[in-house]
Amino acid sequence: MIGYFTGAIGIIVALSIVFLIRKDRLHTSNGLGWIFVGAAFALLGFTPSLFDELGAYLGIKYPPTLAFTLATGAIVLKLLSTDMQHSRILMRQQRLVQRLAILETEIRRIKTSSSLKGLSQNTDQAGKED
């Protein structure tokens, strides 16, 4: 019974990912990883003996620990990958903020020198009119 429940979770996760991609709420490349998660849940749910056999083959006395260990390892790798992605985004953001600040300064300078030129032209004009 619990197997079918776990398998159903896997299918629901996979369908949810497809829905989120369709609604542009999730990037497709991120969705791929989650599809695998859904597939893993489905596999575990519909073929529970698979882990028992694998655990026995690897010499693990209590095979369910294999599933927990693999799941924990996957979560840690995912968290690390997320932090690495976050670092790349922060770096890009910092570069953009820096570039924007420099460009704004240059624009301000151009505007200041343009308005000064306009002012001196007006002064020249006023002089001529006098």
Next chain:
Amino acid sequence: MPSKNKVLIIIPALNESAVVGKVVRNVIAAGYSHVVVVDDYSDDRTAEEAREAGATVISPIERLGAWGASQVGLRYAVRKGFRLAVTIDADGQHSAEDIDVLLKDISDRVNVVIGADPSRGSLARKVAWMLLRHLSGLDLSDITSGFRAYDRLAIRRLAAWPATLVEYQDIGILLALQKYGLGISEVPVRMAPREDGISRVFSSWTAVFYYMAHTCLLSVSKRVRKRTGNTAQLETN
């Protein structure tokens, strides 16, 4: 010594409205007309005071930190074609007269000159520096001085992508310079105490602990074992 016209003075500043104007005026009086103050999203009139004193002011739309602000200045230097840049603190610790002293030491073999005053700081700070020197392998007496002169090669290296997101302007930057095989030297200078006495980096014990944990990890991770030359094309934008 190069013409002062080819030198950009970079002053990263955070809430230094009380002294930044005086610092800028002293630098200009020392003969350096190209002064840029990077106002790191201050809450006070730092930008206005700097501008009134005659500096070009760059104001990022969010706080970047001391190194992030310095890097803005170095990127500006690359953009404007400056061959030399000097970073100086906005809190009045560094004397404008010492800029010449730093620049005199720049040569073919010395790309970065640090104005060093290892006598400053408390005993605790000196112990911390000793630990960080040991962990990082840096053979410098003043690893936290922000008073530095950079030549064109160092400017381009530090303005580039790989030098972004360094949190503090000390160990991480010095290790990066060593990794690129750039020559670093130190010249003794006298540093005045901070005019307002408040450290921006070590504003609380939490900040101190974070700095030490962060910098110890950085030192161990990026410790340079041997110098490597790197002539790869640099992307600065």
